[in-house]
Amino acid sequence: MTGTLFDKIWDRHVVNDLGDGFSLLFVDRHMINDMAGRGLLTLNKRDLPLNHPELTFAAADHTVATLVPPEFRPGRDDNPYAVNLRENAERHGFRLFDVDDPDFGIIHVVAAEQGLALPGTTIACGDSHTCTLGAVGAIAWGLGQSDIVHILATQTSIQHKPATMRIWIDGALPAHATAKDLILTLIGRLGVAGCTGHAVEFAGPVIEAASMEERFTICNMAVELGARFGVIAPDDTTCAYLSGRPEAPAGSAWDLAVADWRSLVTDDGAIFAAEYRMDASDVRPQVTWGINPAQTVAIEDAVPGAGTGMDESALATYRAALAYSGLDAGTRMDGVPVDIVFIGSCNNARLGDLRDAAAVLRGRKVATGVTAWVSPGSERVRREAEAEGLDRLFIEAGFGWGRSGCSMCAGAGNQMREIGTPGQRIVSTTNRNFVGRQGPGTRTHLVSPPMAAAAALAGRIVDVRTWS
Amino acid sequence: MTEPFTILRGKAVPLLRDNIDTDTISPGSAVPREGRGTTFSEHGSTSLADDLFGNWRYGPAGEPLPDFPLNQPRYQGASILLTGANFGCGSSRESAVWMLAAWGIRCVVAPSFAEIFAANCYANGLLPLPCSADTVSRLAAEAEGAAPGFVVDLARCELSISSGTTIAFPISAYRRRGLLAGLDDIELSLESRHEIASFVARERESRPWIYPYETSIRD
Numbered sequence: 093m094t095g096t097l098f099d100k101i102w103d104r105h106v107v108n109d110l111g112d113g114f115s116l117l118f119v120d121r122h123m124i125n126d127m128a129g130r131g132l133l134t135l136n137k138r139d140l141p142l143n144h145p146e147l148t149f150a151a152a153d154h155t156v157a158t159l160v161p162p163e164f165r166p167g168r169d170d171n172p173y174a175v176n177l178r179e180n181a182e183r184h185g186f187r188l189f190d191v192d193d194p195d196f197g198i199i200h201v202v203a204a205e206q207g208l209a210l211p212g213t214t215i216a217c218g219d220s221h222t223c224t225l226g227a228v229g230a231i232a233w234g235l236g237q238s239d240i241v242h243i244l245a246t247q248t249s250i251q252h253k254p255a256t257m258r259i260w261i262d263g264a265l266p267a268h269a270t271a272k273d274l275i276l277t278l279i280g281r282l283g284v285a286g287c288t289g290h291a292v293e294f295a296g297p298v299i300e301a302a303s304m305e306e307r308f309t310i311c312n313m314a315v316e317l318g319a320r321f322g323v324i325a326p327d328d329t330t331c332a333y334l335s336g337r338p339e340a341p342a343g344s345a346w347d348l349a350v351a352d353w354r355s356l357v358t359d360d361g362a363i364f365a366a367e368y369r370m371d372a373s374d375v376r377p378q379v380t381w382g383i384n385p386a387q388t389v390a391i392e393d394a395v396p397g398a399g400t401g402m403d404e405s406a407l408a409t410y411r412a413a414l415a416y417s418g419l420d421a422g423t424r425m426d427g428v429p430v431d432i433v434f435i436g437s438c439n440n441a442r443l444g445d446l447r448d449a450a451a452v453l454r455g456r457k458v459a460t461g462v463t464a465w466v467s468p469g470s471e472r473v474r475r476e477a478e479a480e481g482l483d484r485l486f487i488e489a490g491f492g493w494g495r496s497g498c499s500m501c502a503g504a505g506n507q508m509r510e511i512g513t514p515g516q517r518i519v520s521t522t523n524r525n526f527v528g529r530q531g532p533g534t535r536t537h538l539v540s541p542p543m544a545a546a547a548a549l550a551g552r553i554v555d556v557r558t559w560s
Numbered sequence: 561m562t563e564p565f566t567i568l569r570g571k572a573v574p575l576l577r578d579n580i581d582t583d584t585i586s587p588g589s590a591v592p593r594e595g596r597g598t599t600f601s602e603h604g605s606t607s608l609a610d611d612l613f614g615n616w617r618y619g620p621a622g623e624p625l626p627d628f629p630l631n632q633p634r635y636q637g638a639s640i641l642l643t644g645a646n647f648g649c650g651s652s653r654e655s656a657v658w659m660l661a662a663w664g665i666r667c668v669v670a671p672s673f674a675e676i677f678a679a680n681c682y683a684n685g686l687l688p689l690p691c692s693a694d695t696v697s698r699l700a701a702e703a704e705g706a707a708p709g710f711v712v713d714l715a716r717c718e719l720s721i722s723s724g725t726t727i728a729f730p731i732s733a734y735r736r737r738g739l740l741a742g743l744d745d746i747e748l749s750l751e752s753r754h755e756i757a758s759f760v761a762r763e764r765e766s767r768p769w770i771y772p773y774e775t776s777i778r779d
Contacts, residue, residue: 107759108752112734116749118759120770127653140746143756146773213770220652220676234676236654238683238745246749248756252732254675284579285646285672318646320675341769349769384579384649403693405644405671409578502651503588514620526583526650528615 094359096256097325098291101231101356105214113252119147121208122243123199123217124186126152126173127504131218131240132180141184144247148186149208151199152177156191157506158436158467158499159492162474168192171507195338197470197496200224200438204308205472207337211326211353216249221438221523223314227307228334229326229356231291234315254321255365257290258358261298263373268557270448271306272440272521272540274298275313276378278370280388288318290366293358298372299324304333305444312439313523316385326353379425379553380525380538382413387525389425391543391555397421416527417535418515425553428537431516433458433548434530435491435541436467437501440521445469445541446477449521450485452545452556458490459551465492467499491548503530519547562685564742568666568712570639573629574700575613580643581650582677586659587614608655608662630663640710641668642700645693648677657684667712669696669719682735685742687712689719689729698725714740 095103108116122144124131135142142148152174168174168191181188189196195206199217203209203225211229215222220234235249243249265274279286292314299307307324314322324330331350334340341349376390389396398410398421414420419428435441435449446468458464466486468474474496477483483493499505500512501522512518514533521544525536537553546556617628624631641660647670648656657680660668666686671693673681678688689712699721702708708722714736720726737743749756764771 107755110734112732114732114734116752116755118756118763130654138746144760147771210770212767218652220650234652236652236657236676236680236683238654239679242746242749245746246753246756247760248749248752250745250749252734284649285674288646288672288675315650318649318674341772345769345772349767352767384581404697405576405578405693408576409644412577508588524581524583524650526581528587529583532587532615533620 094362096358096362096364097229097293097356098231098256098321098323101212101214102253104212105231107248110250114250115253116248117214117251118248119216119243120213121203121215122148122247123203123215123222124148124150124177124240125199125217125219126155126177128218128237128240129173129176131237131244132176134237134241135244136183140245142186142244145185147247148184148244149189149203150177150181150186151189151196151202152191153198154498154502154504155507156497157510158494158497159465159505159510160494162493162495173507194471194475197472198438198441198498200312201442201469201473204228205337205470207334207340210334210340210349211330212356216243220315221312223320223322224308224312224438226314226321226323227304227311228330229324229353231321231323233320254289254291256293257287257319257366257368258293258295258364260296260367260369261294261372262296262369263298263371264301265298265372265375268377268542269372269375270540270542271302271309273378274372274375275310276380276385276388276538277375279313279316279385280378281370282317282368284316284384284386285318287314290319291321291323292317292319293323293325295325295358300327303444304329305442308442309439313385316523325357377540377543377556379543380536381417381419381425383416383525383527384413385523385525385538387413388538391426391553393425395419395421395423395425426555428553429517430462430519430547430552432512432518433462433464433544434467434500434518434520434522435465435544436469436499437522438469439523440541441467441469441473443473443476445521446473446482449541449545450482452542453485453489453549456489456549458548462548462551464490464548465494465500467494468496470496489549500530503528519544519553562683562742565666565685565687565714565739567714568639568687570710571635571637571707572640572642572669572699572703572710573635573638574642574703575629576642576644576697576700578644579646579649582648582653582656583650584615585613585648585656586653587611608659612659612663634707637664639664639666640712641665642696642703643668643670644696645671647673649674652676654680654683657681657686661686669699671696682738683745685739687714687739691719691727691729695727
């Protein structure tokens with residue numbers, strides 16, 4: 093019986109078939125963040141026990157203060173969201189990566205680097221970017237508070253099995269085009285609902301050649317294609333990444349695990365409900381101009397005009413995007429002025445991302461009037477970056493070197509205080525440019541880490557390939 | 561346990577834009593207005609209804625913008641939202657649904673929905689009702705004009721308006737059953753606790769590396 097990677101993992105985790113395409117799925121790893129307060133409150137109010145505390149892991153990543161020098165980071169007790177998680181960790185006995193834990197970080201980054209996210213597992217979290225972890229060959233998805241309570245109480249989740257889709261990426265990424273540019277290009281072509289209802293398997297030569305960090309960046313934005321799930325088959329790159337991680341299997345358990353992981357591939361002849369092929373050879377550095385990630389263009393291009401065939405709703409959305417972004421159709425993106433540059437998030441703040449950004453700085457200075465910050469994806473990433481001197485490169489260029497957390501990505505850092513002011517233009521290595529996402533009235537332009545570094549130096553959006 | 565959804569009678573408010581994300585529905589850092597806190601915490605808030613679409617609904621000083629449909633007197637009390645494709649995309653924040661419900665919305669009519677948002681709707685007894693973009697436009701035109709009464713009959717899977725139009729809509733039998741009865745999923749799933757425990761026991765045998773931690777199964 094041939095099957096897709098996604099189907100194989102899904103089928104292993106079905107506890108009960110509920111009919112009509114719904115299953116009661118077992119959840120191997122439940123990751124919870126500081127936005128899960130309401131879910132924990134509901135659990136406690138209903139006096140329900142946490143069903144599997146040993147499969148539950150938490151980090152208060154959204155609300156922690158990050159835009160402060162690491163040596164001045166706040167103590168662990170001044171944040172009510174973190175306190176709430178701490179009290180519940182003590183009450184229910186789950187593992188908390190507390191604010192001052194050396195392994196603290198953005199929960200999707202922590203889950204990967206700790207080896208909690210393993211091939212063939214199911215991973216759920218009350219955060220839509222949980223799809224990031226599909227990059228290790230897991231079924232990982234985001235959900236709301238009601239579904240969180242359900243998992244806390246039962247370690248299962250009622251889910252409708254999505255159709256499967258394969259996105260096959262041929263060729264090779266050109267120099268200066270990153271995984272971020274690849275996924276933004278895809279979203280630009282397929283649209284923000286292009287994969288709704290599907291679990292997307294990313295495959296092909298470009299994915300096989302990609303590092304784990306690049307795979308995380310790609311799967312992270314599956315939800316920006318409308319897909320709750322993005323998945324990549326585990327291979328030698330995956331095994332090399334996981335080997336030796338604190339929570340990854342070791343010794344004979346490792347050998348057993350790897351033998352199983354080798355079977356986690358889509359069989360030849362397996363049928364996908366949809367397939368899409370693209371060639372990465374013509375991917376160019378991207379920058380978003382509007383209010384969703386599909387509103388992206390190559391850096392040398394201009395804000396597009398209204399498309400033919402836009403219906404009333406689509407046209408209203410397009411006009412709203414122009415009005416909000418303060419740009420006109422035909423405006424060239426190269427040259428748009430910048431107020432803030434932010435390098436961070438579960439999308440683009442791993443060690444390789446920071447190296448790529450730092451390489452662009454090369455002893456130069458952030459432009460006058462630009463505020464620039466780095467918030468590493470985890471405290472572990474921060475230490476590793478500091479060990480190779482990346483922090484000095486950023487600080488000497490005029491960047492702030494912060495601590496880890498979701499920070500400016502969702503406008504929730506430091507209890508909703510790490511935001512821009514109305515009208516400010518933020519060049520950001522994050523994954524969403526929605527209205528008000530980084531503060532009321534702020535305009536977000538999504539880019540790769542090298543493009544962000546170049547924008548900070550120039551004080552305007554520039555082409556990292558040609559600007560000097 | 562949610563309130564059962566059987567027949568909904570009420571007014572509709574149109575907001576015809578595609579790809580309305582949950583940051584827009586439930587702003588993380590709502591426009592600061594005196595006496596109103598943020599809702600992003602999802603800890604609950606007394607201002608859930610006030611902050612709905614906060615970044616679109618209010619001007620820089622927190623003043624309601626008269627052109628925004630939800631601010632218009634004729635749409636006050638509406639229980640049905642008519643909107644564009646891919647409604648509720650982006651963040652998984654369930655506060656988007658709580659805020660719509662707090663304002664009075666029980667049914668969202670759109671050409672398509674983001675999946676996490678739709679699941680959050682069902683969990684709170686709201687009906688995400690899919691129909692074609694053309695139909696939504698037609699319904700919106702009616703709502704803007706004569707302001708007819710809308711009736712959503714979940715038992716018959718029909719949406720009808722007092723001016724005469726009736727539209728059948730699709731919904732999965734599983735979701736329909738849950739909405740009609742106002743079922744509590746957790747209670748139902750806890751009835752499967754023995755199947756869940758056997759699943760864990762079986763998996764610990766066949767794939768022990770996934771479950772290296774000491775198990776503390778509680779019934």
